[in-house]
Structure formats: C-alpha cells, structure tokens
Amino acid sequence: MEKVMGILKPKPNPQQLLREWQRRLRQECRNIERQIRDIQREEKNVQKAIKEAAKRNDMGSAKALARELVRSKKTVERLYENKAQMNSISMHLGESVAIARTVGHLSKSAEVMKLVNNLMKAPEIAMTMQEFSKEMTKAGVIEEVVNDAVDSALDSEDIDEEIDEEVDKVLTAIAGETAAQLPEAVRQKLKQPAQAVEEEDDEEDLEEIRARLAKVRS
Template identity: 40%
Template structure:
C-alpha cells in the first residue's frame, strides 16, 4: 500500500489526494485575493485622509499614514509573490499526476518542498500551508521540515522604512503638497472649504493592521 493510501485511507487513490491538495491551494489563492481587495479599500481611505491632512499642513499625520501605505505596499508585493508560488505548486502537482499515470506512484519534489516552506512563513496562509506540508510529508511528496522553518515573517519596524519611499508616497498622494525631503509646500487653493472632521489616525492604522492578522 502506498504512503498516500496509508494517509488518506484505502479508498483514496493518489490522484484524488493530489486533486485535494490543488483545491486547497486554489482556496488559499482566493483567500489572498480577498486580502488584497481589503488592503486596497483601506489604502483608498488612507489616501483620502492624507489629502485632507495635507490641506491642513499636518505633516506628522500625513507621514504616519504614509508609513502605513509603505507597509501595505510591501504586504501586497509579498502576497503577489506568494500567489505566483501557489500557482507554481499547482503546476508541479499537475506534473505529479502525469508522472503517476506512467510510474504508478507520486514522486518526491524538492521544488514543491521549497515553495511550501516559504509559503508556510506567510502570516495570511501560514496555518493552511503548515497543514498541507504535513499531509505532503506523510504522503512522501516532500521531506519533513524542521519546526524553525514555520516561523512567520515579521513586519519591518516603522523606523526601518526608507525615508525616501515615505516621502515619495507623500509627494504622490498629496499632489506635491508634501514630500520630496519632507518639507511642506504651498497649500493649493480649494474651491470649497474642507468640512470633513480630522481623520482618526489610530483608527485608520488599526484597520490596516487588522488586515495583516
């Protein structure tokens, strides 16, 4: 009896096990898509708030929100990379099905092991990928990974964010009113008086942070 059959039961053939893994990975891709949409919605709100603060020459408030945008951009870049890795695993599993038809057995894959290892460190899908890793290990697709490899990625500290990147976002979002060295430029005249209340920075930052947990 193959290791896959031992793990999934006598009535579960290897090809069905692979399809189960592929479906699980597709579910994680959809989960990451939802994460991206949520981040983009919050980013739009933050940018609107930054424009209001810029008109009031609130450099400190704008800079605080700009740092949140830098962080969310890094998070989105990491998610896009992870989605590409998930898709690569699906393609590798498709190859496993082709090999199975010829040899009658699933083959160990170092490529899958490396990608699963990296994805298990992504906070958004860490738990699901760790479970998938254990299933694949028992099925003989990958080698058992040591516990240290499951440590999640840590967000960079605010002070570690590149100052030029923060200022670039300030300049872009505020249409040149702030940024490029962090100095305040001339406030552009507006046709209507800004009547919105000053945004709650802590609340805005909390919503962005909630998307990361």
C-alpha cells in the same frame, strides 16, 4: 465507531490527493485575492486622509498615514508573491499526475518542497502551509520540513529604513500635490497652530484609519 469507519474508509489514490490539494490551493489563492482587494480599498481611504492632513498642514499625521500606506503596499507585494508560489505548487502537482499514473505512487519533488518551505515562512498562510506540509510528507511528495521561522520582514530594521525612504515619496506624490494646489494665503494660514480639540479629533480619526488598515493586512 468513527475510528472503525476511518479504518474501513479507503485511502485516496494519488490522483485524488493531487486534485484535492489543487482545489485547496485555488481556494487559498482566492482568499489572497480577497485580502488584496480589502487592503487596496482601505488604501484609497488612507490616501484621502493624507490629502486632508496636508490641507490642514498636519504633516505628522500625513507621515504616519504614509508609513502605514507603504507597509500595506509591501504586504500586497508579498501576497502576490505567495499567490504566484501557490500557483507554481499546483502546476508542479499537476505534472506529478502523469508520473503517479506510471509508477502508482507520488514521487518526491524538490521544487514543491522548496516552495512549501518558503510559504511556511509567510505569516498570512503559515498555518495552512504547515498542514499541506504534513499531508505531502505523509504522501511522500516532500521530505519532512522542520522550520518554525516566520517571515517578520515588515518588522526588521532594514525594512523600517526602506519604509522611511518611501514615506517621503508617498507624501510628495499625494500630500505634496495637494499642498501645492492651495493658494499661498491658505497655506500660510494652515501653518498656524491648530486648536487642541481639533488635534484630539484628528488623532482619533488617524487611529481609526490605521486600525482598519492593520486589520485587513493581518
């Protein structure tokens, strides 16, 4: 029965398709904004943890947290780029409405195809953009794109080297400032070896913070 209803159901016209795509793109942009807020909220906790690690003179934990903080900032940068590209797709689709009214069907757009192809490589929205690609290909807006490559930039060696360079900057800005504010006597005392139990507790706290940050990034 569902198949029969599907056959009888009229196909959406070009304007309806465009409005539906734009609606879904706006929803995806809101999802990205929400993810960015979640990441930035966790980043504040990480910054606090880096300062606390610096006060304990636990620069190993501070550096590990700083590395996660830099990764998160790069994720946020990429999310903003994804959002800008989706807004650009929506704008180009809006421009297609006038053309569709004239010719009666959706015309191919090289710019939309390029943007969709780029977004299909973004890990956070790859699956969503693959669905968009199928629908737009079927509607004649873009040509079929065969691209299974997912952007794994955050895991590449080049990016890792860049992250290592940024870690020291983060530590200087956050941990360095904290350490500099401590009295000399306290700084010397902090250089003494910590108790094993305290190190275990710190390691557990570190893993919990890193896990929370990784969760909101994914």
